Amino acid sequence: MRNLLTGIAVLVFMAGTSPGGTITRMDEPTTLVFLTWKPNQSKGWNHLLREFDEKHPHIRIKTQVAPHSSTQYHAIVTQRLKNRDASLDLFLMDVVWPPEFGNAGWALDLTSRFPVREQRKFLSGPITANIWQGRIYGIPCYLGAGLFYYRKDLLNKYGFEVPRTWNEMLTAGKAVLQGEDDPGLYIYSGQFKQYEGLVCDMLEFIWSNGGAVIDRKSDQVVLDKQASIGAVAFVRDKIIGKAAPRGAVNYEEPESLGLFIQGKAVFHRNWPYAWALSNDPERSKIAGRVGVAVLPAFQGHHSASTLGGWQFGINRYSRHPEEAWKFIEFMSSRQSQKILALESGLAPTRASVYEDPEIQKMMPYLNAFFPAFKKARPRPLSPVYPMVSQELQRFFSRAIAEKDSDLREMAKTTSVNIERLLQLVSKIQR
Amino acid sequence: MTRKDNIFFLILLAPALFILLLFIAVPIGQSLFLSFHRLILSLPQLGSPFLGLENYKDLLHDPVARHSLWITLIFVCAATFFELLIGVLLALLMHHHFPGRGMLRACVLIPWAVPTVVSAQMWRFLLNDAYGMVNYVIFGAHTTEYIPWLALPSTALLSLIVADVWKTSSFAALLILAGLQVIPEELYLASRVDGAGVWQRFWRITWPLIRPALMVALLFRTIDAFRVFDLAFVMTQGGPADATNVLQFYGYKKMFVEGWMGYGSAISVCIFVMVLILAVFYVRMVGHRLLEASG
């Protein structure tokens, strides 16, 4: 029993002597805490961190790691930011967060340090995504956009061009399926689980039919207009359970890519990362037989890609904003973006990096991605986007999971709900 | 029992109660406080006005919450029922003397030793519509028959229940086994001499004696099942069409995804109150023996 008591005593003691706040002296290097996730390929990141260390001996970067899952990272980072936790200096933001982080007063306003002149050097999509009410809150680190992957070999075999419209995709797909005689083969594979990815995929359908959730000019919710509903109906009636397996209703990126790289789908919608994986002979049965293009559109409309990717941000309550700025300035420099591209396979957000001869040589496929990147559209920009997204996910999932759902009615309800959310925001703007 | 003893017992209780107070009771209070306010993290300009019971009123009229409640109740009933049933069976098997009993005990423990984050991923993998083992076991090579378990609203909830039963049956089994272990062997011998059959032995001796353990298992399983969250998080994200949007996952999304702290807290408080009512009911109905047992 005595051991037991000593055990507790030791524990209490341990607790008492834990390091609280640390005092920095002038001659000591400043430590910046950077909450990051574990990158898919860490080589480029490590390279840059090392280089920054060498160049700035007075700044030490201490990395903390969260999962790459957007929701999990969001939970951790907001927990710290909402409590004004000054022990965090730098963080990453998913592309949909800057309005939220900016309005909540969590992310440092970078407008003075990152003027429009600098912003112009970046692609327009990611810059727009970082702006809320005329102030910019993040620097784009890398970007993603919905891309259209297809089986080069099969299209060639049956004499089809890369489809420009969704109907062309169905026609070509049907022909391939007929010819191949593989009951496991599907025309299309995408992400339709009730999660953020569903919003991305569905928005691409809606946008490429001239629809939208919120009209860009009038700021009205137009989800219940025919252009939007028509696109949703198309997915429900022509894609789910037909062109794509019924199981796609629970597919995230890994499952949908799995189908494609096992050679069981002719067409596939995914982010840029899928390129490397589907061409990796260790993982993919279709390595070298994959083509990539912009997503199809509906007849008479333009292709649309949803913007993805991550941004650097600075904690507004950081005690070392100057040093933190130095870090993200370094990380988003042209040279750094090139290293991240070459060594970690991440798509640059600076337009000029794409023209770099070394990039051109080592990553020629970026040329195929570039049109989609250039036009990639951010999801609705709003501090309440997470709530809007939940409404959209609910609507889309119900729309596609239930065969004869009343789309118009559901779209109406969802629109009303979203409008109510947006009113909350307009209340504070007044 | 002397008075000195009673004071001594209170001293023994103190550290445990102190920790519970600090890490649970106080946070519960803070949650309760939040639930009476409107606090939206991304809109600090709205402040956090006191709303009274408005969050709860909204919750009553929230069709999503009502649907979630319904789903949660189905989940709780089905999951706890099967967990306890399988738990009792497993415990009886494990209590039997036979060679390899230790191995069986270890096997039964495995599901519980696998972290939920992994087991949920595992079931997402096993239930895949194209390469999942579950489909293979049921349909073999007839790939066209394969069921997209997690993609259909009806089977998605079933899948969650199966995953939960698989993982936590051993919890009940372990508790009940511990209850079985204190039953003196003599009781069984005596009843055998008295000519009781297997069935009678179970109902007359085993059942009354494992009831307290079963009660604890029932209580804690119900409490946990009501708060299920990680299975939905990993396997379905509440979908498809909200079919697995259990109440706690809904609350999680409100708080940590949408930043709607007041409303999310109200959901948590409601879960708490429902579990509390259920627990009191259980204790009244089945558990009085446990609590009244002389000390």
Added chain:
Amino acid sequence: MASLELKKISKCFGNERILSRVDLQVKEGEFCVLLGPSGCGKSTLLQIVAGLIRQDEGSVLLNGRPVDRATPRERDIAMVFQGYALYPHMTVAQNLGFGLRMRGMARDGIKKQVTEIATRLGIETLLKRKPRELSGGQRQRVAMGRALVRSPMLFLLDEPLSNLDAQLRINVRLELKRLHQQMKGTILYVTHDQVEAMTLGDKVVVMKRGEVRQIGRPSIIYDRPADTFVATFIGSPAMNLFRGELTQKEGRLTFHTADFLLNSGDVPSELAGAPVEVGIRPEDITIARDAGNAGDLLMARVDIISNVGAEKFLHTMVGNTGITVRSEKGASFQTGDTIPLIIDPASLHIFHKGRRV
């Protein structure tokens, strides 16, 4: 060894009064038996003496010093429990040595004393066994040994024989008596068995509903019961007790029941006309050889005969009143016989309002 004194001990559980103002003195080396039906509070009293329960009022004195604030450990008392309370996870040797170990005795010393006591009780071959491998009698011995090994101030025994079968009980009883005679320990012994009480006790305390009814040597308790409860509780078969009235007749007090009259001998005359109870033990009734001198005889009809071997008890009826009578084992009465009974007024116990007169 120590003397024990209890002063006005009272105890309630909730609203129920378990003990009320119990006084008792046990001299050093005395074997004191608490006797009473179950629920009379005797076990509670024992636990209060042990310090397991705290009394509400009153005081416990060991060797004249109050120990009310002392824990069981500090009181240095040994106790044998009804269920023996052997530690199931320890061997016999460990069970025996546990108390010594707790008092910080060295390993060698423990071993020596355990072996000694085990030899004395004849359980030296069982030292390595666990309690569940022992028979009832063996367990009882271990329990006794555990108390004896420590040579404490006081032994408390809580119905230590009640879990043994009849034959064994008699043997152990004798052994206990012998042990006490050898060791001269102060013993407080709880039982509901009057035979145990009578055979073992130097002093018997009869209790009922939390009150002490009588304290005294066994012979006193038997021969001069203080009240009707003690009178009927002690003795087997129980004392005959008749309800009736004393009337003065011809300058003598006579006891009347509905069925008969008895000469009541020397009784204070102020009781004349008062309702009383009169008791007589079966062995104090003589069966007359013939029915002569009918005035002093009671004519009783034999109803049931119980033969206990060494003697016979006749359950007879006089009118509607039952009287139990002892007869020699050779007597040859038949059910339905009418026999004349002689009752000696000197052996009558007369009670007024329950108390002995």
Added chain:
Amino acid sequence: MMKGFLQESLFLSGVLLAAGFSLAPFLWFILCALKTPAEVTAIPLQLLPSFSLESFRLAIERYGILHYLGNSIIVAGITTFVSISLGTFAGYALARLPRRPAKIILMAVLACAMFPHIAIAGPIWDFLRFMGWLNAYQGLILPYVALTLPLTIWILTLFFREMPEELEAAALVDGCTRIGSLQHVILPLSAPGLFTAAILSFIYAWNEFFLALLIMTDPAKQTMPVGIALFQGEYTIPWGEIAAASFITTAPLVLLVLLFQRRIVTGLSAGAIKG
């Protein structure tokens, strides 16, 4: 004779079913660790792996699972120890206190187990930050102790109540203090209860994810479930490595339980409590 055979085979099939139910899904999943990435998600599914140990190597070297494992052992180990110690004291007190206050305290303790963890995670985090215990072992251990205590207290109270009172009285008379009787008599006899409570607390702390995610962001202190969650990249799930990590983290636990259980079961069968 026939009946005996029938019973035997019924029992045997029960055992096999139980083992299969518990083991088969996990084994199939663990097979992934021996497959190449392409084999893992092969359509139609591939039964036999190519027995590549690459996943194990990656899980250990690249993802550093052993490091997380070490943290989990520290956190879960100390949590169990503290939870069982405090739970023992509290359970013992509750088993011996008068019924009515004990019942009230037990219900209050149970209520503590009922509140959704999600909702108290935030306030707990605040408090830990106030104490400076974020990214410190005690910052995870203390909340875990609080979360496991209700179950521990309930199990142990239950066991201590089943203990015959005479045994404890005997120990007290034999010269034990209350604590001494707890240590020498009651605890050894409650081994199954202690063991069960210990396994349940240990595994709870071993598996807990959400709090660990919020509280431990310093890679040096992160526990195994968070470590495994970190395996996932953006849009990728390395099934093989996750399976390998699951095996590496589950196997020692099961082995440990197997060993402990033997000792406890044999220790116990040598002395039943009642009789």
